[in-house]
Amino acid sequence: MTPNAQNTAGNEPVLPGHWAAAIESQLLAGEKIQCWLEIDLDTRLQFASGLIAVTDQRLLARAPSEPTWSAWPLRAGLALNHHDNAGVGTLELLDEAGRLAAWRYTLSHNLAALRVISEFELHQAAIVSGQAVQRPDEEVCPKCKAPLEPGVEECPICSREATVSPSTWTLFRLWRFARPYRWQLLTGFLLTLASTAAQLVPPYLTMPLMDEVLIPFQNGKPIDWPLVGMYLGGLFGAAALAWGLGWIRTYILSLVSERMGRDLRTTTYEHLLGLSLEYFGGKRTGDLMARIGNETDRINIFLSLDLLNFATDVLMITMTAVILFSINPWLALVTLLPLPIIGWLIHFVREKLRTGFEKIDRVWAEVTNVLADTIPGIRVVKAFAQEKREGERFRAANEHNLQMNDKLNKTWSLFTPTVTLLTEVGLLVVWVFGIWQISKGDSTVGVLTAFLAYIGRFYTRLDSMSRIVSATQRAASSTKRIFDILDHVSSVPEPSRPVHLSKVTGRLELKKASFRYGTRAVTRDVDLVIEPGEMIGLVGHSGSGKSTLVNLICRFYDVTEGQVLIDGVDVRSVPVAEFRQHIGLVLQEPFLFFGTIADNIAYGKPNATRQEIIAAARAAHAHEFILRLPHGYDSLVGERGQGLSGGERQRISIARALLIDPRILILDEATSAVDTETEKEIQKALDNLVKGRTTIAIAHRLSTLRKADRLVVMDRGRIVEIGNHDELMATEGHYFKLYTAQARNVDTEPLLPRAPEQPKTHAE
């Protein structure tokens, strides 16, 4: 590497070789590259490679597919901006007169672009002021502004996106679930082994029975009854032993199987609960339910039965082969001849079946998804009289499922008969070869009978082995889908070195907080400090990012850039559950779980005493209406709290928030779903709740935010105004517009004649 490739930013990979050579000739004497960005798109957004580099003196760029370099000496007035849209980032170099250049890159290079900008600004400032580069004391991640430890290459918070694919040997990962039962499984396996061996005894006994009893009898010798008795006794004994062993084996294995299924389901569900809201937002309920329900079942049957059966089959075949060879090597060789062919057949079908089963699983999820979509929305379906169309949608999904199954069954149905055919052919070969050997005197009738008896079992085993193909494939695809969940690292991860908050005052700080959902930037560079005990009203049009901001504070999502601090500690370094204990949330649509009212109030604190529950309900103005219900606090409420009005449900959820006594309270449109009368009652309940807590309230009705210490007005993901009601009215900005618009709506006549909105040209 050239010395130039070294950079002072300290946490940058070195410049790729061909760029290092190309840029070398462009550098002035003593000029050093500080930071660079490899761009991968040209101005027409075709994939092409280019480079932008910041040196201590200039900005160098070679646009994709251009042979020459451009250079701009760093000076006052230059500005390097970036913005992004639909996955494409744009970096613009501007000066006082206009745009000098623009470059495009895909967002995978966003981090490098942010670094380039910060280096650019550092060196520009240094040149303008004539002083040495003022580097901040601690290295911070350019994306999230979290401090980096010296020498750390990448920010541990930002670089957790995994692109590594899980290995194909997914099934082996199931060992984690089988391990606790390894002794039971081993016992089961040994029992299987013993019962298999017992099953191999009877054909062996037919050999002397033929050669020493029946054939001599045909040749005129009398039957030796004691000998016959011994052989027949052996036959019965072996059968009885195989029965007994088989019984115990099946019992043990089904016990293990059920336990493993239980573990798999609970582990998956618990992991699922730990994932962030972002994950649930992108998944469909039906699919997740199918995964936890059916797929775990399939896996545990595979582990406890199919896999063991397969192992037994392999053993059986080996044992049989050994016996056969010990009796008559040549005949044994002929008997085993079809084995490789069947092996090949199995392998051939395996590929086809695997993809087929994966597909069927997905199509099946599609079928359940239609149900999961429609049944909760049945009111809408009926209101718009679209029953027929929904029926059609289900029919189409079913049809798709049928087609997939039909396609697979073509291969599958051919498979078993082919194995049977090969068995018959194999038997025929043994017959032919055996008769020929007997005619030559190399073998006996007894040996041939034993071989035919063995081979029957032998091929049955191959047949059941062929069934393992589909079982393995099904289990593998199920395993993959289960591990898709288990491998999903929560995008709201538990900190590796957790910081415990001893006492929370409730001071919240957002530092350049940005959140991106897909490619859409939902909030951008939000800077806000909320003091302990302060009440903040979040105001703005719907879609302006209020709820996202609240989600970031609750840590339902993590910021994509920037930081959220509680009492000066990054929320990402506080254990999630511990952090949420300090947050009380009252939502627009209160969710009541199936259970009693008392249970619902005590949801966040299950060990609350009855006195505490009643105190919370009183404070939430819910006590009286609860007592009016037939069973008081023991009344049952359903999924969505049927039987309770919106206001009543809301007051229960306020009591729920009150009970955990949080330092931080979040009211997300808590009163917007109810009429004004009820709102007043809720407002009274809320006033109790708000006292002495840091409160963030979102409300559409601005009148409900009168008590707020400060109003934060948001517009398209940014904070545009902060201040109390009077100040904001005086500035006649966004808030003023919102307020007058609402006042107009309420009074149905223009309140202020000068209200017509003057479209303003905004130049940023």
Place this chain on the structure above:
Amino acid sequence: MSNVNFQLHCDSYGRLVLTSENGERHEGVTPVRAFPIAAPDEGLSLVNYEGHEVGWVDHIADLPPAIGRLIEEELASREFVPEIEQITEVSSFACPSTWQLLTNRGKTELVLKGEEDIRRLSQTRLLIADSHGIQFLVRDLTQLDRQSRKLLDRFL
């Protein structure tokens, strides 16, 4: 045919400036297609910096050539939905999986986070979102070559 009631030009900052019939000036206007995939040539909205619509075009073809060109250029530099022409290689059939692609915008790769990022727009049309949120389009599944179809099929 000119059913357009606004003027459009590009300023020195590379931004589109729209002047409406009544003389209002909007700087930094962005053209947005209403149906970018289903009907890209129908319905185009011009949205100002605040996100309000300041102009509407029914058919892009009906625009005066000068304005049409400006809009097309702006769209070309904004719209980024590479069309997949060939899938050369996939790192694995389990997600996350890295695909090597040939698109109408050149060679590239995408990281698929999960199968649910593949959205079926119609029976033959797919929209695939990669881990950075870039949308890749498969315009017609049946037009892909055998190998690509086979690889893609494993994820559908």
